[in-house]
Amino acid sequence: MMTNSSRQPDRAGVLRAAEKIAALLPPTPLLPLQIGDRTIWCKAENLQPVGAFKIRGAWHRLTDLDQAERTCGVVGVSSGNHAQGVAWAARRLGIAATIVMPVDAPRVKLDATRALGAQVVLYDRPGGEDREAVAARLVAESGATLVHAFADPWVIEGQGSTGIEIAAQMEKLDGGGPDLLVCPCGGGGLSAGLALACPDASVVPVEPEGWDTMRRSLAAGEVTPIGADPPATPCDSLQPMSTSAINLGVLKNRVNLVATVTPAEVRAAQRLAFSRLRLVVEPGGAAALAAVLTGKVAVTERTAVVLSGGNTDPAAFAQVLLGSD
Known part of the structure; x- marks a missing residue:
């Protein structure tokens, strides 16, 4: 984790x-x-x-990022509620956000996350794809900060x-x-x-x-x-x-x-x-x-x-x- x-x-x-x-x-x-x-x-x-309550942890995490971290953006992993919290906070703070979401997430959550300006990267939860591995690859490629849905002290x-x-x-x-x-x-x-x-x-x-x-x-x-x-x-x-x-x-x-x-x-x-x-x-x-x-x-x-x-x-x-x- x-x-x-x-x-x-x-x-x-x-x-x-x-x-x-x-x-x-x-x-x-x-x-x-x-x-x-x-x-x-x-x-x-x-x-x-x-x-959803997820706006709370996202706001606390993103507002504690320093300027260099904000410049590199954030990556979240979520079925939809944390995704929207991170996307909402990122848009308000001018931070680029990428969210790893399952292909079978409710359409209302996928659409809302995209509407808030986040980039959505889909993974195959029913097929057993590892969402943590997808997020780790995105973080390694961009230098972004991972904002985990629950395994994060700020969240x-x-x-x-x-x-x-x-x-x-x-x-x-x-x-x-x-x-x-x-x-x-x-x-x-x-x-x-x-x-x-x-x-x-x-x-x-x-x-x-x-x-x-x-x-x-x-x-x-x-x-x-x-x-x-x-x-x-x-x-x-x-x-x-x-x-x-x-x-x-x-x-x-x-x-x-x-x-x-x-x-x-x-x-x-x-x-x-x-x-x-x-x-x-x-x-x-x-x-x-x-x-x-x-x-x-x-x-x-x-x-x-x-x-x-x-x-x-x-x-x-x-x-x-x-x-x-």
Whole structure:
């Protein structure tokens, strides 16, 4: 797994990232949702300018580049949400961006990334092509800085700014910060960032069934990839083959539970978010809510759930709303 630096993420970095984000963007809403006799708080990161929380880590990383690094540009690897975050930040800062994306990424994400001015290089995920190797070649050819979707200390800190906002919003709205944070998990950038941001809260990452690299890695005490022939999942944003040592290092002493959710459970959560919160949430973005709705994660007095993204094809979302499973 490629990383940009031997530097380790820390809470001071999360606080610095939160200051940067606060100067750039308004906080995303924190919405109450009644689950049985409890109220949980849903962080609507799907309402970010790029439709996902990934704008946070991208902005923190790119604004810390020096002038020489900016001149050489950046390379990102993403199925679409991180791609848009990097492309958005790069355009605002005048930095050239190249994004390595899978050929089967949702069309809405490919089109949005290109519309933001980034060059897109496709790789064959279904055919087993190594996206890390593609990115390494591009970095070697151009001298660009790799902005990894999760295995990067700045990216982790930037994603952690979500937790700083949640804590401040819950304090204002409910008289205290979260004691439980439930979040979708791909490689673990958001999970690790939240763990640094809110050291007194429990963190529960939620992965799609069969794509449980974080669960496997925490159980083994070392980075462990997913199994062979993982099942199809609608959660395109949560499909890395493995987490990274930097993410595992943050989470290994902070996480006691990793939940997994099925496609049907994710679709049910998408429908509930639409009907009860009036939000369009993509499959991966609804994974944490799905885990709470099914009781796989027990709700506490002060639970916050991250709705991490809303970039979904209209036709696919319409099919979810029309479904009954």
